[in-house]
Amino acid sequence: MxxxxxxxxxxxxxxxxxxxxxxxxxxxxxxxxxxxxxxxxxxxxxxxxxxxxxxxxxxxxxxxxxxxxxxxxxxxxxxxxxxxxxxxxxxxxxxxxxxxxxxxxxxxxxxxxxxxxxxxxxxxxxxxxxxxxxxxxxxxxxxxxxxxxxxxxxxxxxxxxxxxxxxxxxxxxxxxxxxxxRWKKLGEGWKGRKVCVYHQEHAYLIRGYGLVTLGSVEPQPGIPPTPASLASLIATLRKEKDVCLLAVAWARRSELEEVRNQAGVTLVELPNMCAGLPGTESWIEMMDLLHKRLAEAFGPQKGT
Ligand SMILES: [Zn+2]
Structure with missing residues (x-):
């Protein structure tokens, strides 16, 4: 026993x-x-x-x-x-x-x-x-x-x-x-679309889909812009049409709005990690949202 x-x-x-x-x-x-x-x-x-x-x-x-x-x-x-x-x-x-x-x-x-x-x-x-x-x-x-x-x-x-x-x-x-x-299908036709970035988070997607980067709000990764660097970026972007400014939640709002308003670009808010924006609890959902927002921003009819 x-x-x-x-x-x-x-x-x-x-x-x-x-x-x-x-x-x-x-x-x-x-x-x-x-x-x-x-x-x-x-x-x-x-x-x-x-x-x-x-x-x-x-x-x-x-x-x-x-x-x-x-x-x-x-x-x-x-x-x-x-x-x-x-x-x-x-x-x-x-x-x-x-x-x-x-x-x-x-x-x-x-x-x-x-x-x-x-x-x-x-x-x-x-x-x-x-x-x-x-x-x-x-x-x-x-x-x-x-x-x-x-x-x-x-x-x-x-x-x-x-x-x-x-x-x-x-x-x-x-x-x-x-x-x-799904992502491949959405990305078809994005080649040559023009973007400007705040930080360089999305460099792999930019390269993968053949997007063209016209500039960065941060002059170097991790370095905030100066009035002079912002003015130079805005001058560059003003010469272009149909540019999307890619940014994430932590980017400084005032500078994003300054670039958007003065250069006439479209501000696109993207996730930079999962479990941040609504509907991005998983990594796959986060990448789905990223592709969806880019697809919406580029639109099927916008040409370069
Ligand atoms: Zn970084």
Whole structure:
């Protein structure tokens, strides 16, 4: 009888262990969505950065350190996107499991070829893209790379559930493939459409769809405009027709409106991460909205 009780207790303990979820912390919500999709009920996920924030300038809070200290897995984009907050959090969280090089650290841009890698980096200029454009979460190709790295990382840290992770990843990949067909269809005919940007978040889409960038409100990524740089940009844009100014929520409104009003361009508000604008809880939904807003802005009848 005693032996049976002991056995029951052992089994109870084992099932409690099996039910315990992996605590996953991600730098941005796009990675949180993909971690949830691939991790399913095996993971409990939270993101440090919120959907409407600027990932280059995130203020660290004590709650972020608490989350990092308890995490089993930490996922970042990399490519220096999160240098404003991730190195400090990793250094101060006192959690050896999620340090770079350990199984609990996932760099979601591994294997992704960044564009716009600067030839010479001068940090005094404040360029926040020293390793090339880090906004790979806003590229059509980026989703598959982020998901593959998360899958690899979760399988490495929790090999007992590898088959579950792989099955969920395969289901998500089928959704992605259908979405890519939608995006491709929407993007047909966008080649040569003229845009101006505030920051350079959407550089991968701009290149992918053959859009033409006429200028940037920020003279360098991360550097706010000066009156002179704004005047020069407005003068350039005034000579053009049918220009869309692409901006995200954190961009300075007064400058966007100045460019729109004085240069006569169309302001297009786009998501820069998921879980920010309504209807963008998932990465695929966020990319759907991005394509929808661009399609609406360009319109079928607008020629160049
Ligand atoms: Zn940037």
């Amino acid at each position: 005693r032996l049976l009780t002991l056995l029951a207790l052992v089994l109870l303990g084992l099932s409690a262990q099996a039910a315990e979820k992996l605590k996953v912390v991600t730098s941005i919500p796009d990675l949180a969505d993909l971690s949830r999709r691939i991790g399913g009920d095996r993971v409990e996920v939270q993101s440090i950065c919120k959907g409407l924030e600027n990932p280059h300038f995130v203020s660290v809070k004590p709650s972020h350190l608490v989350a990092m200290s308890r995490a089993d897995v930490f996922v970042q984009v990399g490519l220096s996107l999160e240098v404003a907050f991730v190195p400090g959090l990793l250094e101060n969280c006192g959690n050896a499991r999620i340090q770079p090089g350990r199984p609990g650290f996932i760099n979601a841009s591994d294997g992704f070829a960044a564009i716009d890698i600067p030839g010479q980096v001068d940090r005094k200029l404040g360029d926040v893209h020293p390793q090339g454009n880090p906004h790979m979460n806003l590229s059509v190709e980026g989703g598959a790379v982020m998901a593959a790295n998360i899958l690899k990382g979760l399988c490495a840290i929790d090999p007992a559930h590898k088959a579950d992770y792989e099955a969920r990843h395969a289901a998500w990949t089928r959704e992605l493939e259908a979405a890519q067909q």
